[in-house]
Amino acid sequence: MLIATWNVNSVKQRLEHLLGFLADPAPDVVCLQEIKCVDEAFPRLEVEAAGYNVAVHGQKGFNGVAILSKFPIADVSPRLPGDPEDVQSRYLEAVVSVPGGAVRVASIYLPNGNPIGTEKFTYKLAWMERLTEHARGLLALEEPVVLAGDYNVIPDGRDVSDPALWANDALFQPATRAAYRKLLALGYTDALRACDDRAGLYTFWDYQAGAWQKNKGIRIDHLLLSPQAADRLVGVDIHKRTRALDKPSDHVPVSVTLDL
DNA sequence: ATGACTGGCCCTGCCAGA
Numbered sequence: 001m002l003i004a005t006w007n008v009n010s011v012k013q014r015l016e017h018l019l020g021f022l023a024d025p026a027p028d029v030v031c032l033q034e035i036k037c038v039d040e041a042f043p044r045l046e047v048e049a050a051g052y053n054v055a056v057h058g059q060k061g062f063n064g065v066a067i068l069s070k071f072p073i074a075d076v077s078p079r080l081p082g083d084p085e086d087v088q089s090r091y092l093e094a095v096v097s098v099p100g101g102a103v104r105v106a107s108i109y110l111p112n113g114n115p116i117g118t119e120k121f122t123y124k125l126a127w128m129e130r131l132t133e134h135a136r137g138l139l140a141l142e143e144p145v146v147l148a149g150d151y152n153v154i155p156d157g158r159d160v161s162d163p164a165l166w167a168n169d170a171l172f173q174p175a176t177r178a179a180y181r182k183l184l185a186l187g188y189t190d191a192l193r194a195c196d197d198r199a200g201l202y203t204f205w206d207y208q209a210g211a212w213q214k215n216k217g218i219r220i221d222h223l224l225l226s227p228q229a230a231d232r233l234v235g236v237d238i239h240k241r242t243r244a245l246d247k248p249s250d251h252v253p254v255s256v257t258l259d260l
Numbered sequence: 261a262t263g264a265c266t267g268g269c270c271c272t273g274c275c276a277g278a
Contacts, residue, residue, distance in 0.1 A: 009277085010267055034277085036268065061268050062276070112278060152278070171278065206278065207265035220278080250266080250278080 001098060002027040003105065004239075004255035005148035005221055007204075011035040011066070014249055015043050017242055022050045025239070027255055028070045029096055031107030031148040035064035042066065059089035065107040065149070069096045082130035090127070098260050103229065104138065108149030113170030121170050124152070128179040136186050138226065144260060145226035147188065150251060152220055153180045155190065158199035159219035171220060189230040191223040191256045196236065203238060204251045212243055221254045232259040 004027040008014040011032065022030070030052075035042060039058040047054050052068040057078035067073060073094045080091040090109040095102050110131070113124030131147075138145050154160050154172045166172040184190060192201060202217025211217065225233060234257040243252050 013267065034267095112276080114276095114278065166278090169278070204278070209264045211264095218278080247266090 001029070001103075001258055001260050002255050003029040003031075003103070003146050003148065003223070003258065004253045005031040005033070005107070005150070005223060006253035007033040007109070007150040007221060007249060007251035009034050009036070009249040009251065011043060012037060012041070013247065015046060017245055017248065019046065019050055021239070021242065021253060022047070022052065022068070025255070028098075029103075029105055030068040030253075031105060032066040032068065033064075033107060033109035033150045035066055036062060037064060055092060055094050057089045057092040063089045063109055065089060065092045065109050067092055067094050067105060067107050072097050080127070080130050081134055083126070086127075101144070101260060103144045103146060103258070103260055104141070106145075106147045106149070108147060108151065110149065110151045110153065112152050113176065116168065116170050116173060121173075124170060125175060125179060128176075128183070132179070132183045132186065135183060135188065135224075139187055142228060143226065144229035144232065144258070146229055146256065146258075147224040149222070150220060151180065151222045153177065153222070154218050154220055155180055155193075155222075158197075159201070161200065161202070161216045161218070166218070171218065183224065187227055188224040189227075189233070191225050191230075191233060192219070192236045192238075192254065194230065194233060194236075201238060203254055205243060207250055221251055223254060223256050225256070229258060233257075234259050
């Protein structure tokens with residue numbers, strides 16, 4: 001089965017691109033981030049007409065995540081545990097039943113954290129700690145788990161075209177990268193890196209200064225697999241063609257194929 | 261060297277993104 005993640009930067013602006021992606025490669029599950037709308041404004045009818053069940057955790061104006069699935073969705077839980085004061089819609093988890101089993105999927109929109117030295121960066125690191133604690137608990141279930149989303153983390157130098165340019169950015173801070181490694185060290189696999197160790201595999205290109213044309217990208221959209229999911233990993237794809245469309249998202253979809 | 265897009269909202273400059 002094909003499980004994808006995509007930060008669409010407004011589902012309203014990107015609906016045609018999204019429907020095109022649902023038609024081809026026709027993923028079984030899609031985790032969306034930055035839908036930038038409330039639940040009621042999500043284009044549910046259009047997505048359902050394409051053959052998908054929908055779970056949404058939206059927010060007015062910013063953030064917002066969703067999970068689309070060709071298979072039934074159960075046990076839907078919005079919000080990352082650990083901070084009742086956190087009202088930002090950045091996490092949605094659900095269980096997707098597949099023929100002969102199930103896979104637990106989370107759609108994650110990890111805080112950007114810029115500028116560093118502010119409460120925004122503190123919030124990012126705290127959010128990463130909460131994610132790590134929750135991810136630790138999920139491992140105990142011994143299920144196939146896919147934690148998919150826009151992590152806003154550049155894991156290492158291979159994942160950025162111009163490291164010096166990002167040296168003072170929240171996405172590439174040593175503390176940010178260490179928190180990401182701590183998450184992996186629990187026992188999760190960065191699906192892309194399990195399949196391909198080359199540099200220059202990017203998932204985001206800024207709108208500004210011709211970043212796409214110059215291939216000045218970064219890899220910040222990741223799918224993390226529990227051991228039970230990693231055992232069934234077949235391959236990973238970065239769907240770069242969507243970045244060349246008219247009025248694209250600045251992120252492209254990334255997908256894993258699992259033998260499930 | 262510098263600046264540079266895009267989307268949403270309080271409808272119009274401003275915040276947020278990365």
